[in-house]
Amino acid sequence: MTGSTHPRTGAPGPVGGLSGLRSLLTQRMRSGQLGTLPIVGALIVIWLVFQLLNPHFLSSDNLVNLTLQSAATGVIALGIVLVLLVGQIDLSVGSVSGLAAAVVAIGSVQLGWPTLLAVVVALGVGAVVGVLYGALTTRLGLPSFVLTLAGLLVFAGLQLRVLGPTGSVNLPFRSTLVRLSQQGFLAPAASSAIVAAVVLGYAAMLMVERARRRRAELPVASPVDLGVRIGALALVLGSSVAYLNTNRGVGVTFALFVSLVAVVDLLLRRTRWGRAVRAVGGNVESARRAGIPVRRTFVSVFVACSTLAALGGVLSVGRLAAANQATGGGDANLTAIAAAVIGGTSLFGGRGSAWSALLGVLVIQSISSGLTLLNLDTAVRYVITGLVLALAIAIDTLMRRAREV
Amino acid sequence: MSSPVLSLRGVSKSFGAVRALAHVDLDVRTHEVVAVVGDNGSGKSTLAGVLSGALVPDAGQVELDGRPVTLASPGLARALGIAAVFQDGALCENLDVVENLFLGQEVTAGPLLDEVAMEKEAWSLLNKLAARVPSVRVPVGALTGGQRQAVAIARTLLGDPRVVVLDEPTAALGITQTAEVLNLVERLRDDGHAVVLISSSIVDVQAVADSIVVLRLGRTNGVFDADQVSYEDLIAAMTGATPVGRRTRPARREENVT
Structure with a gap:
């Protein structure tokens, strides 16, 4: 087994950084696991094209x-x-x-x-x-x-x-x-509160999961990785809801x-x-x-x-x-x-x-x-x-x- | 020699007019690999079916610790401590290693699955077998044939069975992967399981078995000590060529019963 392995469980350690992301992408493409990407x-692309037109x-x-x-x-x-x-x-x-x-x-x-x-x-x-x-x-x-x-x-x-x-x-x-x-339509305050609750709930879930994995001596995601995931959710959800709220809302x-x-x-x-x-x-x-x-x-x-x-x-x-x-x-x-x-x-x-x-x-x-x-x-x-x-x-x-x- | 965990006594099984097994005896002990070899159509798969509970014999007895039992279904056999690994492993290629290992017997915490507990247990099972997989979170479809067999074998260990039946585990594998699987078989024995290895490869069988049972046309055509029997003797017993020495039990002893 190459790379870092966990001392006790023998599980491979987390792969982080940009090169990790790229290798994950190529590996997924080769094995046919592209998912929703x-x-x-x-x-x-569709949105950009129609926006230009x-x-x-x-x-x-x-x-x-x-x-x-x-x-x-x-x-x-x-x-x-x-x-x-x-x-x-x-x-x-x-x-x-x-x-x-x-x-x-x-x-x-x-x-x-x-x-x-x-x-x-x-x-x-x-x-x-x-x-x-x-x-x-x-x-x-x-x-x-x-x-x-x-x-x-x-x-x-x-x-x-x-x-x-x-x-x-x-x-x-x-x-x-x-x-x-x-x-x-959801009231702007209500939809913002829901977004906040979902993001916080997601963050809490990830943290609890991470703590449990650490206790079980399994490889855990790096804090950067967690931050990126929570941030991405907050960004996508928050900005879409905020944008819809400038009109009639959600x-x-x-x-x-x-x-x-x-x-x-x-x-x-x-x-x-x-x-x-x-x-x-x-x-x-x-x-x-x-x-x-x-x-x-x-x-x-x-x-x-x-x-x-x-x-x-x-x-x-x-x-x-x-x-x-x-x-x-x-x-x-x-x-x-x-x-x-x-x-x-x-x-x-x-x-x-x-x-x-x-x-x-x-x-x-x-x-x-x-x-x-x-x-x-x-x-x-x-x-x-x-x-x-x-x-x-x-x-x-x-x-x-x-x-x- | 310790007393057998699992024994077949005079087991017969027919499919219509075809007699797949006739009066077969088999003894399996803990810390022992019993190999069953035979040519195509010798009744190996039927024997695997009987041992795993997939097939119920027409006649004869299956004994567990000397007491007769009826293995009416694979589930019942599992409950009695007999687990089987099938040739294709019976894995779902779209599920990852952990998901396959615990398929049908997932660990839950409340209404949700306890992924952490399952992943931890998955590593400990795979480590026990010294099986190497790149990650327990890749779909099984992305693994090599040998790794898939490792997953299939690890899955049987979940209920800590006493007897593990392996039906042609190396049939579709290359040389390196076959060696990996044979290592797993030895490890199962060293961990105190009673192992039945059903195979058509004499080389594989001689590498790991303690005793070798030869099936020919549904009958036991000799039981050999793996350390002493030669390749030629086994071929002779499998194909029905002139019987040669070192046989420990007379073959075709009930030739005229049918």
Whole structure:
């Protein structure tokens, strides 16, 4: 073993400095573990290009709109990240979100349910769909690709039936859901306090972890490294929130989306369930031999995905103040799936992060918003988003090949 | 000689019309490596399956400390102190070393995983085997074949099993990596485990085994003392060429039963 090793445990010591970072990068590139780095780079490039073409692009007003547009699709993409992680796919998230939207609208407007009840019922519909998919894939071994394609049609049909002959239901603007989605912003003081709490919490977590590792005689990160990580989080989070606060602020729905991403990220990295999800996606047979409850893992993931899709539908009802036959139709489905892949979650299972839902949806919405500012139509948007998706898949496939050589 | 930890007595297993194992006996003791060799189709993998609890024999007995037991599943076998390492290691390539070692038996602190405790234990397991990995936080997919086997073997040690069954651990490895894995096998023995090494490589087996059981067409075709048997004797026993001397037990003693 070269380099510094820990005297007692034999664990290699930390590598610090710029040369360490560079060697880490090359090693990651060779072993195909780039993670979210390419997508962060791509996002910066996209923003710079659109800013050069239209100086309004990075204005706080446009960025606030961008965040509001991202929430619903992003929540759906988060569910897609989970199914991709176990090596499955759910092509029906669009129509499930549409069905949930219809349920919320009909329930709260025509049946007079309280908003909360309507939302809970809609999420319940999503969960039932997930249980159904999970049972059919694990018990009968149906491939999720075709099963969810069938589901897409079935739930699109149910959506039309629930909406009834008018095919469209408008929500009153005084509805809690609409007010929360359209005008719900965190107060500047509240969002700043949340940022401070998150940064302090993160710092405390790192310090506690470091102390525990030191006590366990494991290699610990250098104080500089810790400082850089905490500083980077404070900088990114603090400056984005401060910038959004110069306009309307941080939308409640976007804050909900980002917190969901953070929670799912924690579940994936730090719980037995998350480890089971990644193990099943990596190698089902190995996971089964290791005693992982494979079926239960699959079912839980399908339930999470469909429920998140339903939540996405609920958020879109709030944002548009209406549910109609087009909700969750058209490109909504594919945009959510594309966002997960563009964000860096592998189509081949086992590799990816909850954050790829956030990054992917920001890329797609940035392209969409930028092209709209340039007065380019949907045709161009489709083509460019498609090309970015193709690029993302190419990177995913090349990385996979790099790992196998 | 101490009494065996694990014994097979007259174990038979058929798959349809194919008799994979017929009346096989095997004794495994602590501080001992018993190698099982045989040509393709000799029943080695079936034997590994029976020992690890993946297959239940049709006839005969599995005895642990002299008492008959039924190894109905790999989980049950593990609980009884018998751990198996499969040829491909049964690892998840996308997970890192610590994650693989503790897969399915993670250490938790409250609702969250206790990564610090697991990482510490991972180093101590790997150090016990004198196994060298660059880091316990790299995905297993980035390790060499020998390092992966080290991880797979280290994983079996988690429950401190008495018997470790290794099914073709060196089949896919190069020369250096094979030597590494054989070192691990010796270390397992020195730590007081009873080791069953199932292999088709006579060279590997002669390097580390204390006694060698030859399987041929599902039957025991001789049990040899590894120090005294020659390569040619083993080949003869494996292929069924003219039996030669130094056999300690008559082969095909129940030739006419089937």
